[in-house]
Amino acid sequence: METEISQLGEFGLIDRLTENMPLFNASTLTAVGDDAAVMDYGADKEVLVSTDMLLEGVHFDLTYMPLKHLGYKSAIVNFSDIYAMNGTPRQLVVGLGISKRFTVEHMEALYAGLRTACEAYGVDLVGGDTTASRAGLVIAATVIGDAPKDTVVRRSGAKPTDLICVSGDLGAAYMGLQVLEREKVASANDREFTPDFAGKEYLIERQLKPEARRDIVMELAEAGILPTSMIDVSDGLSSELIHLCKASKTGCRVYEDRIPIDYQTAVMAEELNMNLVTAAMNGGEDYELLFTVPLTAHEAVSKLKGVRVIGHMSPEEQGCAMIGRNGEEIELRAQGFQHM
Amino acid sequence: METEISQLGEFGLIDRLTENMPLFNASTLTAVGDDAAVMDYGADKEVLVSTDMLLEGVHFDLTYMPLKHLGYKSAIVNFSDIYAMNGTPRQLVVGLGISKRFTVEHMEALYAGLRTACEAYGVDLVGGDTTASRAGLVIAATVIGDAPKDTVVRRSGAKPTDLICVSGDLGAAYMGLQVLEREKVASANDREFTPDFAGKEYLIERQLKPEARRDIVMELAEAGILPTSMIDVSDGLSSELIHLCKASKTGCRVYEDRIPIDYQTAVMAEELNMNLVTAAMNGGEDYELLFTVPLTAHEAVSKLKGVRVIGHMSPEEQGCAMIGRNGEEIELRAQGFQHM
Numbered sequence: 141m142e143t144e145i146s147q148l149g150e151f152g153l154i155d156r157l158t159e160n161m162p163l164f165n166a167s168t169l170t171a172v173g174d175d176a177a178v179m180d181y182g183a184d185k186e187v188l189v190s191t192d193m194l195l196e197g198v199h200f201d202l203t204y205m206p207l208k209h210l211g212y213k214s215a216i217v218n219f220s221d222i223y224a225m226n227g228t229p230r231q232l233v234v235g236l237g238i239s240k241r242f243t244v245e246h247m248e249a250l251y252a253g254l255r256t257a258c259e260a261y262g263v264d265l266v267g268g269d270t271t272a273s274r275a276g277l278v279i280a281a282t283v284i285g286d287a288p289k290d291t292v293v294r295r296s297g298a299k300p301t302d303l304i305c306v307s308g309d310l311g312a313a314y315m316g317l318q319v320l321e322r323e324k325v326a327s328a329n330d331r332e333f334t335p336d337f338a339g340k341e342y343l344i345e346r347q348l349k350p351e352a353r354r355d356i357v358m359e360l361a362e363a364g365i366l367p368t369s370m371i372d373v374s375d376g377l378s379s380e381l382i383h384l385c386k387a388s389k390t391g392c393r394v395y396e397d398r399i400p401i402d403y404q405t406a407v408m409a410e411e412l413n414m415n416l417v418t419a420a421m422n423g424g425e426d427y428e429l430l431f432t433v434p435l436t437a438h439e440a441v442s443k444l445k446g447v448r449v450i451g452h453m454s455p456e457e458q459g460c461a462m463i464g465r466n467g468e469e470i471e472l473r474a475q476g477f478q479h480m
Numbered sequence: 481m482e483t484e485i486s487q488l489g490e491f492g493l494i495d496r497l498t499e500n501m502p503l504f505n506a507s508t509l510t511a512v513g514d515d516a517a518v519m520d521y522g523a524d525k526e527v528l529v530s531t532d533m534l535l536e537g538v539h540f541d542l543t544y545m546p547l548k549h550l551g552y553k554s555a556i557v558n559f560s561d562i563y564a565m566n567g568t569p570r571q572l573v574v575g576l577g578i579s580k581r582f583t584v585e586h587m588e589a590l591y592a593g594l595r596t597a598c599e600a601y602g603v604d605l606v607g608g609d610t611t612a613s614r615a616g617l618v619i620a621a622t623v624i625g626d627a628p629k630d631t632v633v634r635r636s637g638a639k640p641t642d643l644i645c646v647s648g649d650l651g652a653a654y655m656g657l658q659v660l661e662r663e664k665v666a667s668a669n670d671r672e673f674t675p676d677f678a679g680k681e682y683l684i685e686r687q688l689k690p691e692a693r694r695d696i697v698m699e700l701a702e703a704g705i706l707p708t709s710m711i712d713v714s715d716g717l718s719s720e721l722i723h724l725c726k727a728s729k730t731g732c733r734v735y736e737d738r739i740p741i742d743y744q745t746a747v748m749a750e751e752l753n754m755n756l757v758t759a760a761m762n763g764g765e766d767y768e769l770l771f772t773v774p775l776t777a778h779e780a781v782s783k784l785k786g787v788r789v790i791g792h793m794s795p796e797e798q799g800c801a802m803i804g805r806n807g808e809e810i811e812l813r814a815q816g817f818q819h820m
Binding site for chain 1: 539576607609
């Protein structure tokens with residue numbers, strides 16, 4: 141039993157979607173149901189805001205992306221931006237463009253994912269905009285966060301001698317996408333088709349249910365390490381390294397044999413006959429944290445769980461390069477969206 | 481000479497668009513160029529945030545909407561939400577989904593409009609997200625604003641005896657849309673066609689270059705009037721009255737002969753054989769302020785320029801109605817998006 145959105149109307153739909161929305165933060169004074177959300181921030185805080193847009197056919201394919209996962213991911217990619225500033229996400233507003241083929245239940249599934257993410261990370265969904273779309277599903281989320289004064293970590297603070305660190309492993313979400321795309325093609329001509337994801341569970345999870353690295357931000361704080369610069373890995377490590385270097389006016393050297401890669405990623409690259417390092421450097425959607433610390437923090441940062449030192453900053457004129465296994469220098473290139 | 485976006489790439493495009501972006505507020509610590517915008521709010525402030533999405537083919541038609549105007553309007557509709565809380569818009573983040581047919585120059589025109597609006601209203605454009613779209617232009621803007629503590633005006637504060645006031649006039653933007661649609665149809669079969677907007681300039685301007693009513697918010701403050709509830713008129717007066725009544729748990733009575741309507745709107749309704757009051761009550765996109773004040777503020781509010789008392793709140797069980805010219809009660813109906 142699916143309900144047509146027309147049965148509820150716009151406001152009925154919003155009421156339905158935002159019913160019993162839990163609130164976690166004392167700073168949230170007014171959430172959904174007014175022209176704007178109201179927040180109360182103490183004078184000892186800095187307020188952070190970031191926005192991300194996800195478009196059907198560009199960022200997601202509903203053939204294999206369940207709507208609940210999509211909602212979850214839409215929130216996570218925004219939270220990740222706040223953690224990348226060394227902040228804490230507090231509020232989320234979500235704009236939705238909905239085309240005619242979606243039902244109330246579809247939107248409830250999407251919101252269930254948004255709620256799950258908000259609950260997991262202690263964020264309040266405080267508002268949004270819901271509108272008709274002629275062209276599939278559009279999700280535009282904006283997150284507001286905060287950080288104690290003078291603890292925000294920007295892209296621009298790295299020094300030429302700083303160590304470069306990255307959390308987790310890279311390239312798995314990209315490989316997950318390749319698996320899903322392959323199974324989609326295989327299933328297109330076979331109604332009895334059952335996808336086989338055995339041995340690829342991690343890749344699928346990284347693509348369909350990414351997490352933001354709050355744990356790393358907390359670990360850093362507990363260890364008393366304040367990174368000199370930080371960014372989240374959404375477009376791929378190469379791209380993000382270039383962003384840090386550009387903002388910090390440095391160059392960098394990262395080492396191919398230090399790039400963290402999960403074995404499932406490696407196996408899949410082999411299977412698809414793809415270059416593993418290219419996937420790890422340029423795949424994107426990892427939502428890991430890339431950051432720099434002073435040389436003096438080397439010992440402290442080495443003790444952190446799930447963080448690896450992959451290289452060091454260098455003087456700006458040296459440019460950005462990866463040092464290959466045979467000592468060769470490979471210039472890094474920025475990615476970003478490719479379709480144009 | 482148009483430049484393909486592919487020539488610049490995503491980051492090049494962003495650099496181009498955000499070059500020399502002026503900043504107006506001391507509270508803006510970091511604007512574009514990082515994962516999140518950083519703002520510093522004093523403890524005596526409340527922070528406001530609101531988001532609006534505009535989709536090509538749903539909210540705008542580029543046949544007659546110049547991109548610069550579209551950028552301007554995208555900002556204005558967001559600012560209007562902050563004024564509707566009795567706040568001041570401070571920062572704006574803009575997410576853009578761009579399909580292949582758009583060039584750098586197109587996006588520059590859009591940004592020129594955003595900048596013009598930001599300059600006119602003293603707002604800082606502090607970030608955004610730019611991405612590919614398969615389906616026309618998508619604009620998702622989120623505004624952050626503030627208000628001194630305890631001066632935020634919500635939808636929920638009206639009492640059953642309060643007076644209902646509205647700024648400016650209603651229905652003109654809707655009539656402007658009708659004019660533009662008519663000229664579009666007329667021009668479709670005639671390459672030599674020159675649209676004739678004589679006598680309809682005000683209608684066109686209300687549709688293509690709306691303003692947010694900062695002046696009314698300032699007038700209210702100067703007159704020492706704190707509205708008990710407030711909302712901006714984006715979906716039409718009927719709809720917004722119902723929102724105020726629902727949130728405040730009241731009913732309302734507004735008087736047909738008090739609804740402010742410009743003479744160009746009236747002439748155009750006559751020309752198109754449309755019901756004038758329906759257009760004024762349900763047309764939408766007026767971006768006027770609808771608010772309530774206590775009965776005791778009657779004299780003070782009557783002195784305000786560009787504000788008219790159109791009725792009064794009433795006990796909830798009386799429902800929401802308009803009183804027609806012959807004394808008949810006409811129940812108000814909510815609008816919202818219609819296509820579903």
